Amino acid sequence: MNVERFFKMWPILGTKYIYNENALCYIVNAYEEIHALAKGAKKMKNIIKKVLIGSIAVASVLAASQIKESSAASSSTSWSFKNSEFKNLGKINTTKTINNLSLIATKSKTMSIKSANASLNGESFTSLLALSGTGNASYRSVKVPVDTNAVLKVTLDASSNRTLQVADTKGNKLTTLSASKTISTTQWTYTGKENFVYLYSTKSNINLYKIQVDYSSSSNSGSNTGSNSGSSSTTVPSGSIEVKNGGTSLSDAVKKAKSGQTVVINGTVKSGRVDVPSGVNIKGINNATIDFSQTSGSQGKGLVFNGSGSTVENITVTNAADNGIYIEGKNNTFKYVTTTKNHDAGIQVSNGGANNKFYNCTSTYNCDAKGENADGYAVKLHSGEGNYFENCTAAYNSDDGWDCYAAHGAVKLVNCKALYNGYCDGIYGDGNGFKMGGVDNKTPGVKAHLDPLKHELIGCEARGNLASGFDRNNQSGVVTMKNCIADSNKKNNFNWPAKGKPSALGYEVTFGKAIIDSCTSKNGSNNISGATLSGNCIGF
Numbered sequence: 137m138n139v140e141r142f143f144k145m146w147p148i149l150g151t152k153y154i155y156n157e158n159a160l161c162y163i164v165n166a167y168e169e170i171h172a173l174a175k176g177a178k179k180m181k182n183i184i185k186k187v188l189i190g191s192i193a194v195a196s197v198l199a200a201s202q203i204k205e206s207s208a209a210s211s212s213t214s215w216s217f218k219n220s221e222f223k224n225l226g227k228i229n230t231t232k233t234i235n236n237l238s239l240i241a242t243k244s245k246t247m248s249i250k251s252a253n254a255s256l257n258g259e260s261f262t263s264l265l266a267l268s269g270t271g272n273a274s275y276r277s278v279k280v281p282v283d284t285n286a287v288l289k290v291t292l293d294a295s296s297n298r299t300l301q302v303a304d305t306k307g308n309k310l311t312t313l314s315a316s317k318t319i320s321t322t323q324w325t326y327t328g329k330e331n332f333v334y335l336y337s338t339k340s341n342i343n344l345y346k347i348q349v350d351y352s353s354s355s356n357s358g359s360n361t362g363s364n365s366g367s368s369s370t371t372v373p374s375g376s377i378e379v380k381n382g383g384t385s386l387s388d389a390v391k392k393a394k395s396g397q398t399v400v401i402n403g404t405v406k407s408g409r410v411d412v413p414s415g416v417n418i419k420g421i422n423n424a425t426i427d428f429s430q431t432s433g434s435q436g437k438g439l440v441f442n443g444s445g446s447t448v449e450n451i452t453v454t455n456a457a458d459n460g461i462y463i464e465g466k467n468n469t470f471k472y473v474t475t476t477k478n479h480d481a482g483i484q485v486s487n488g489g490a491n492n493k494f495y496n497c498t499s500t501y502n503c504d505a506k507g508e509n510a511d512g513y514a515v516k517l518h519s520g521e522g523n524y525f526e527n528c529t530a531a532y533n534s535d536d537g538w539d540c541y542a543a544h545g546a547v548k549l550v551n552c553k554a555l556y557n558g559y560c561d562g563i564y565g566d567g568n569g570f571k572m573g574g575v576d577n578k579t580p581g582v583k584a585h586l587d588p589l590k591h592e593l594i595g596c597e598a599r600g601n602l603a604s605g606f607d608r609n610n611q612s613g614v615v616t617m618k619n620c621i622a623d624s625n626k627k628n629n630f631n632w633p634a635k636g637k638p639s640a641l642g643y644e645v646t647f648g649k650a651i652i653d654s655c656t657s658k659n660g661s662n663n664i665s666g667a668t669l670s671g672n673c674i675g676f
Contacts, residue, residue: 572607627661629675
């Protein structure tokens with residue numbers, strides 16, 4: 137399937153219609169096959185052209201309706217037990233509340249977080265919550281926030297057919313969800329008022345991998361503030377500084393704030409570049425969006441972090457003339473942050489930026505004029521050690537999903553996704569999903585050289601990228617990929633050659649052997665002469 141060629145011939149689709157993957161794939165495949173059969177038959181090709189135009193129109197309508205349907209759902213919150221806030225809990229013998237989800241246990245009626253190796257619909261799970269036996273609202277149960285018309289989705293399995301009960305706060309049974317030996321997601325729609333429901337087993341153990349609550353546009357729940365929200369409040373906490381349209385500007389609020397204080401973005405605000413001091417936090421409510429369309433030029437970054445100890449959560453950053461978020465600081469945390477439609481990488485960490493953590497972030501439709509720089513996430517150009525990404529997504533960016541060119545410190549990525557990168561708004565870039573290396577030829581006074589780094593990718597997925605899914609890009613260190621999936625990437629799914637001749641060096645080098653452990657390659661080729669396969673690998 138030559139998607140690049142197809143888009144050049146049929147620009148009517150554009151990137152906004154690529155969401156309808158199934159319809160589009162059928163049409164593209166049909167085009168390639170019919171074009172080959174009809175080659176040289178001008179009259180036949182004209183007939184085919186008319187049929188394809190009609191097909192494209194159908195696909196466009198389907199895609200547009202899907203986009204409309206998606207935008208109609210106001211918010212969604214999910215809790216995956218593979219995420220760091222859960223996976224290290226181990227045995228649970230008292231109630232723990234994390235991101236408004238309560239795990240209810242006692243000393244005698246315990247639950248446990250256990251290691252797992254499961255996947256469903258392309259998502260890998262490395263940890264689960266074992267309910268460990270029969271429960272009720274007082275023990276061995278999970279308390280989940282819900283609101284009117286909320287759709288509760290639970291990903292689960294069990295050693296045999298069992299029943300997960302859903303009960304209200306009084307212990308009354310609302311419904312049951314089935315669990316079997318095969319991992320699956322089952323759902324149910326809640327119709328009561330804003331409240332909580334309890335999930336527990338009616339007989340023996342059930343394993344829970346993920347819980348998700350989707351809120352319709354008619355819901356007024358305070359448990360969500362945006363499409364990626366993990367927040368449970370839509371009010372401004374006491375002691376915070378509020379920024380909203382017509383009120384205090386973001387730049388003024390940040391200047392006033394002291395270390396430890398929170399600036400709350402309420403709704404959509406416009407701003408120029410903002411340098412955030414150490415320890416100042418930023419939190420969003422009511423679909424908080426910072427529009428940086430007032431910025432310009434190469435210095436037109438959005439939020440800049442040169443300090444340490446800040447936490448940013450539940451905001452969208454858009455329209456910056458350069459990076460949406462730029463970080464040279466250390467020990468900053470980003471949760472449920474979306475960067476979109478910026479004119480360089482959505483999020484960039486460089487020049488010593490180290491030990492920064494990213495959870496449940498999304499970087500999409502970032503695009504520069506030449507397609508060379510706008511990655512989803514750029515951890516490059518002398519970035520430091522310890523930068524960590526979990527459950528983050530890079531999609532439809534003009535260059536790469538993740539770019540680690542000339543990084544000085546290893547990066548760890550857990551359960552992250554790189555989807556359809558390399559094309560955005562008619563502009564083509566490199567298009568690798570996870571690009572893990574690059575010769576350092578940017579250090580003043582130092583000859584071009586390789587920096588061998590031990591990057592680690594666990595449970596990550598690369599799908600539909602214009603070039604390779606998991607790409608060495610001259611990385612000479614030993615990179616480990618475990619439980620990763622590559623599907624339908626246009627060059628190679630896994631691209632790990634044994635040797636190469638980087639243009640910046642001018643001579644051939646032998647790279648460190650990458651480790652590909654229990655990974656899957658589908659619908660694509662691989663170059664793994666410089667890698668070692670281990671575990672249960674499929675498709676190589």
